[in-house]
Amino acid sequence: MPAALPPSPHPPAQRSGAVLALLTTAQFLVVLNTSVVNVALPAIGSDLGSGQSALTWVVSAYVLAFGALLPVGGRLADLFGSRRVFLTGLALFAAGSLAAGIPSGAGPLIAARAVQGVGAAVLSPAALALLLAQSPPGPVRGRALGLWGAATAAGGAAGVLLGGVLTDAVGWWSVFAVSAIGTVPLLLSVPRLVPRDARGRTGQLDLPGALILTAGLVLLVYGLGARDGSTTLGMVLPVAGVFLLLNLVSVERRAENPLIPPALLRNRSVVAGNLLMLPLGMVWLGTFFFLPLYQQKVLDYDPWESGLTQLPLAAALMAASALAGRLRGTLVPGFALLAAGLFWLARLPLDGTFLTDLLGPTVLIGLGLGLAFVPLTALGVTGVDADHVGVAGGLVNTTRQVGGALGLAVLASLAAPAAGTAGAAGPAALAHGYRRALVGAALIAVLAAIGAAAHRRIGTHATTRTSEPIEEKELS
Structure with a gap:
């Protein structure tokens, strides 16, 4: 029997279009969740009896987890395969969205939003890596990146309108239920549409680097995002974050498999x-x-x-x-x-x-x-x-x-x-x-x-x- 031909590096146009739609939809949902909750915050506070501090964390838990863990999510995709990590991120995102839509108190809601953010940080860079792998260099890749940007813009805009409409018509919990429902067809489509990851792309995550980078970014982003930078906390946290990020340089130089490869910085x-x-x-x-x-x-x-x-x-x-x-x-x-x-x-x-x-x-x-x-x-x-x-x-x-x-x-x-x-x-x-x-x-x-x-x-x-x-x- 003749040996099987190796898979084409780029899928046929019809499948490539379906994969592109799948990946940009995932990006749309990720960005949607940065803004869809904003209009619903008053209703959440009234229903759950939450104060302003708790409501702030309903937003911050997602944004901080998402922003701080993006490089780690990207590195996981490099080490263990973009398709595998994309599916894992989608599952986490769906679980967090489902949990956030169950009215059970401010604490569980904040925790669910953090899980959403972790899932988003894992799936978004993996989706971008898959998009690049599915798009040959040249005009095709340019158009794919253009659609990626359009999905990012659409997610931010849709969040503002959708959050208000759903909160008024159904209830605040529905803004999270929409995300949970939206991930279901994506989870079902990935095994059928996206080619399996190449074998042998495994390794070890640089855990010390990941912890330092994540902690540094959390302190920096949270500190900078504080509304009153004159407070002691508002001044100390960004400084501590910068200190950790500067220390990351020496840690990465000694790492066997650095989180951010030196080749990127060159x-x-x-x-x-x-x-x-x-x-x-x-x-x-x-x-x-x-x-x-x-x-x-x-x-x-x-x-x-x-x-x-x-x-x-x-x-x-x-x-x-x-x-x-x-x-x-x-x-x-x-x-x-x-x-x-x-x-x-x-x-x-x-x-x-x-x-x-x-x-x-x-x-x-x-x-x-x-x-x-x-x-x-x-x-x-x-x-x-x-x-x-x-x-x-x-x-x-x-x-x-x-x-x-x-x-x-x-x-x-x-x-x-x-x-x-x-x-x-x-x-x-x-x-x-x-x-x-x-x-x-x-x-x-x-x-x-x-x-x-x-x-x-x-x-x-x-x-x-x-x-x-x-x-x-x-x-x-």
Whole structure:
């Protein structure tokens, strides 16, 4: 009997499309759960009798577990196979979602959200690694990354609207039940659609490195995300986190199988992708934080109106993400559009209207975010061999999370002096504070555009050796 032919490195187009839909749906659910709970928090507090501190942890438990464990999840995918780890992450995510939807008290809900976050951190980098493995280098990979970016944008936008609709129509528990139900077809489809992992890709996780990195990121992100950075805790935690992350360098040098392979840190594309993803995360989260505050506290929008009027921004982000996967050189224009939209939005009149004061700048912001996000994701995995693509994907997503926490801390400090003086003229003082924050975000985008232009000039032709140079040339 003749020997069986080895499997094709890339699946037929029909199966590849189904796999791409499966992976982007998983990413959609992961991002959805960062925002879907926000509108439901008052109902959760009322039903469970929870105070503000507990409600904060309903959000933070997911965000911290997700952001801090992404590199670990990526490394697990590299060591034990992306398909296997993706399935494990989906199962954890489904279990956490199911448990969160059972009204049993604030403590169990927070624990369930943490399990959700762990599952998300495991499945997201594994899904990205599978997407890259299923997409041959070139335009096909560009389009796949564009759809990945569009799914990320859609998840964030859908969370705001879906959370309000489900909470009003069914109850707060339904926002978690939707995620649990959504994972079922994914779990059933993976064994049928996604090829098995290559044999022999096993090894040992660098446990000391994983513990130090996770603890350092948790302290840093939680400390930076504290609303009052002047408190002792708000100052000590980020310092402790930075200390642990700096100590990680010496620990990794001695590790036999380091969590973050040194080759990644010598890869100019990976370094550039992460350095530029940091300001993108700062601007991204800052915009989505201050825009609804302006709408609700200055323009007196209802929460559902605030979510509805952000749909054009989300649509522009999705369209630009899909477009960035097909075009070359979108990174610098993306940051430029982002800066222009933020400067325009920073006008923030007290009697502003959606059509004259919000629609134009938010569409520009959405276009800029999408045009920049896709090439930065590509840069973060350019020149990375198959054994390290999972941790590289996890790292660039962690950078965006850390950038978001850092940006919120910086921009909130810019807004606080003016907003903190709010008295009888509260809306005017608040609007002034939000203007300061948005101007700060615009300046960050300008600096990022300059950095992206410098990278393109000096780095494009000095990329580390790679068999897949397409991402940097076509997407940055």
